[in-house]
Amino acid sequence: xxxxxxxxxxxxxxxxxxxxxxxxxxxxxxxxxxxxxxxxxxxxxxxxxxxxxxxxxxxxxxxxxxxxxxxxxxxxxxxxxxxxxxxxxxxxxxxxxxxxxxxxxxxxxxxxxxxxxxxxxxxxxxxxxxxxxxxxxxxxxxxxxxxxxxx
Ligand SMILES: [Zn+2]
Ligand SMILES: [Zn+2]
Numbered sequence: 001x002x003x004x005x006x007x008x009x010x011x012x013x014x015x016x017x018x019x020x021x022x023x024x025x026x027x028x029x030x031x032x033x034x035x036x037x038x039x040x041x042x043x044x045x046x047x048x049x050x051x052x053x054x055x056x057x058x059x060x061x062x063x064x065x066x067x068x069x070x071x072x073x074x075x076x077x078x079x080x081x082x083x084x085x086x087x088x089x090x091x092x093x094x095x096x097x098x099x100x101x102x103x104x105x106x107x108x109x110x111x112x113x114x115x116x117x118x119x120x121x122x123x124x125x126x127x128x129x130x131x132x133x134x135x136x137x138x139x140x141x142x143x144x145x146x147x148x149x150x151x
């Protein structure tokens with residue numbers, strides 16, 4: 001496989017399924033996407049799923065070899081697969097200037113300064129702000145899209 005063919009790889013993203021290629025929401029901090037096709041899967045893996053380049057290559061290789069994501073395990077549960085530089089500040093932190101406007105602000109402001117990894121932030125929203133898990137995930141989705149840095 002050349003890197004050029006990987007860049008052009010298109011198809012259905014396997015990560016609408018929790019546990020595809022062994023990647024789990026809870027263990028790896030994977031954020032699941034909608035079940036749909038993408039023209040440039042590697043780009044989607046990096047930009048949306050925040051996977052590191054070496055892992056993207058590994059996944060693309062498996063996809064090119066027609067491996068079944070629901071059966072093939074590429075990653076162990078303790079492996080770091082998400083780009084650790086992508087961290088986000090709590091949207092309710094009083095130190096966050098870019099807080100999204102909340103329609104019903106039942107959530108109290110918090111004092112966390114340190115940005116968190118997406119899945120840690122998601123847990124923080126549920127645990128410390130009493131958000132429903134589905135609401136926290138929706139909010140995380142907005143944060144990730146807004147905070148997306150294009151390199
Ligand atoms: Zn996806
Ligand atoms: Zn907070």
